[in-house]
Amino acid sequence: MNRNVGRPAGGAEPTSPLFADYTVSELSIAIRNSLRKGFPKVRVTGEISKVSASARGYVFFDLIERNSVLRAVYWGGGRRGPSWQSFNVDEGMLVKVVGSITSYAGRSSYQLNATAVEQVGAGQLLAELEERKARLRDEGLFDLQQESALPFIPGVIGVITAPTGAVIHDIITTVARRFPRPIVVWPVKVQGERCSREVAAALRGFNELPRAPAGGLDPVLAQVPRPDVIIVARGGGAFEHLLGFSSEDVVRAAAASAIPVISAIGHETDTTLVDLAANKRAATPTAAAERAVPDRSELERAVNSLMADVNGSWQNLIVGKEQSLHDVAERLRLLGGDLRGHRQRLAVLTERLHLAQANLMGRRRLEFSGMAVRHAHPAALQQAKARLSLASGRISLASIQRAAVQRADALHRSRSAFDSASTRIVAARRQQFDALARIHDTLNYRKTLNRGFAIVRDGDRVVGTKKRALNAPRLEIEFQDGRLDVRT
Numbered sequence: 001m002n003r004n005v006g007r008p009a010g011g012a013e014p015t016s017p018l019f020a021d022y023t024v025s026e027l028s029i030a031i032r033n034s035l036r037k038g039f040p041k042v043r044v045t046g047e048i049s050k051v052s053a054s055a056r057g058y059v060f061f062d063l064i065e066r067n068s069v070l071r072a073v074y075w076g077g078g079r080r081g082p083s084w085q086s087f088n089v090d091e092g093m094l095v096k097v098v099g100s101i102t103s104y105a106g107r108s109s110y111q112l113n114a115t116a117v118e119q120v121g122a123g124q125l126l127a128e129l130e131e132r133k134a135r136l137r138d139e140g141l142f143d144l145q146q147e148s149a150l151p152f153i154p155g156v157i158g159v160i161t162a163p164t165g166a167v168i169h170d171i172i173t174t175v176a177r178r179f180p181r182p183i184v185v186w187p188v189k190v191q192g193e194r195c196s197r198e199v200a201a202a203l204r205g206f207n208e209l210p211r212a213p214a215g216g217l218d219p220v221l222a223q224v225p226r227p228d229v230i231i232v233a234r235g236g237g238a239f240e241h242l243l244g245f246s247s248e249d250v251v252r253a254a255a256a257s258a259i260p261v262i263s264a265i266g267h268e269t270d271t272t273l274v275d276l277a278a279n280k281r282a283a284t285p286t287a288a289a290e291r292a293v294p295d296r297s298e299l300e301r302a303v304n305s306l307m308a309d310v311n312g313s314w315q316n317l318i319v320g321k322e323q324s325l326h327d328v329a330e331r332l333r334l335l336g337g338d339l340r341g342h343r344q345r346l347a348v349l350t351e352r353l354h355l356a357q358a359n360l361m362g363r364r365r366l367e368f369s370g371m372a373v374r375h376a377h378p379a380a381l382q383q384a385k386a387r388l389s390l391a392s393g394r395i396s397l398a399s400i401q402r403a404a405v406q407r408a409d410a411l412h413r414s415r416s417a418f419d420s421a422s423t424r425i426v427a428a429r430r431q432q433f434d435a436l437a438r439i440h441d442t443l444n445y446r447k448t449l450n451r452g453f454a455i456v457r458d459g460d461r462v463v464g465t466k467k468r469a470l471n472a473p474r475l476e477i478e479f480q481d482g483r484l485d486v487r488t
Helices: 024-038 124-138 166-178 193-208 239-246 248-256 273-275 287-294 298-375 376-390 398-445 445-452 466-471
Strands: 042-053 059-065 068-074 093-104 110-123 157-161 183-187 228-232 260-263 455-458 473-478 482-487
Touching: 024 093, 042 068, 042 110, 059 376, 110 482, 124 239, 124 248, 124 273, 124 445, 157 193, 166 183, 183 193, 183 248, 193 228, 193 239, 228 239, 228 287, 239 248, 239 260, 239 273, 248 273, 260 273, 260 287, 298 398, 455 466
Parallel strands: 068 110, 157 183, 157 228, 228 260
Antiparallel strands: 042 059, 042 093, 059 068, 093 110, 455 473, 473 482
16 A cells, blocks of 8 residues: 655645545555454444345344434354344344444445344334324224225326336336326425425325315416325335334324325335325335226226127117017007908998998888878878878877987987997907917017027927937927927
8 A cells, every 4th residue: 555645736845744645445445444443343222124134144234223324234154153044133123233343345335244133122213103103093093094985097196206216107107007197296205304294295285286276376286286096105215214104294194185095105014104094005106006097908898898798788689679579560460450350340330231221211212102192192182181180189290300310319329339339349359469469478488498498399299308309300499599400
């Protein structure tokens, strides 16, 4: 390692203290040696966070205390010390770790090489989190998850997350792929001191947006549509990095949200308090986007399937109606034949009535003619006058007129009675026909065929037993849509 005295410009003798001149590697080695010499053996108290094991048997973890983090590695059986399986600790534990401080030149960082880990209790951060969780649960803030159902197809999706990075990219691409919807991003810090404050403000801000643009609103906010669902998302991170989403302010804002909230904080195994207060929890931001919108292709397949069912039902209905119409037409044809017979009989009766009326009138004319001839002879006339005189007290011209009117009325009543009787006969026959048609429609074997049954015939006879079917050389099976010949 070269150590040179710094000289000022112009070759003058240096007036400043001596300083060392290093290459990067030389400085990294010097720092590592200094750390090892200065901290050969230490015992550090802190909370376990962000534990991960390597395939070679090493365990990496962080020791945290409020906003300070010390990276540590437990070599276990991979290099030295006890086997790493004995490292039986969980995140949030308060531990005392014995080891030495060294540096890792590849990342310009220092770390604690742990040789022993001893649990001394629950960590303060974990204890505070558990106390807050129990208190908020007692208030009922975690019992409101199902009160607001998620919309099936939201008009607008609000996203609370960092404005750049993989999280917002995954949400946007997933929504675009499944069912494109407008997305409004409310950018926030997703870790650190400002995280909880900004996330809570974003939740309240989305809820304060009007359902429609209103006057008097901030010009910028007036252009922001109110979302129908909110996604609060963050990628994976250490225990301490997710603490902002477990703050009381964030939990209360999520529980009070009138807009349904989907939380997607950290990895699947990570749980924050906002997950308990949200309406739904998703394992990842991508899963949250999938929960927010349906899959358009699946909806299209479902709609196509329903349309196929509807079309099939309509076809069956049309075929059934066509058959019913055919049956009605056939019944009307038969009814028409009956009506023609009734019309013919009515015409014959009418003709007979006219003939009877004509014959009656003819006989009356003949009677009156004979009377006129007899009255034309003087003697007969005298006799008629005598008889007329004798009958004048009994018969008058008015009585003769009344008799004629009575005959005419009787004739009219006879004709009316005939017309009424004919009408009743036709109506009764029509009712009988309709009743027979309904019975025929009820007993029609085609109704049975429409329900999936079939009729087996041996010639003109219906086969009702297996024995008879086996003895028949040829059978005919009638289905709903036609007949099929079968040779046995």
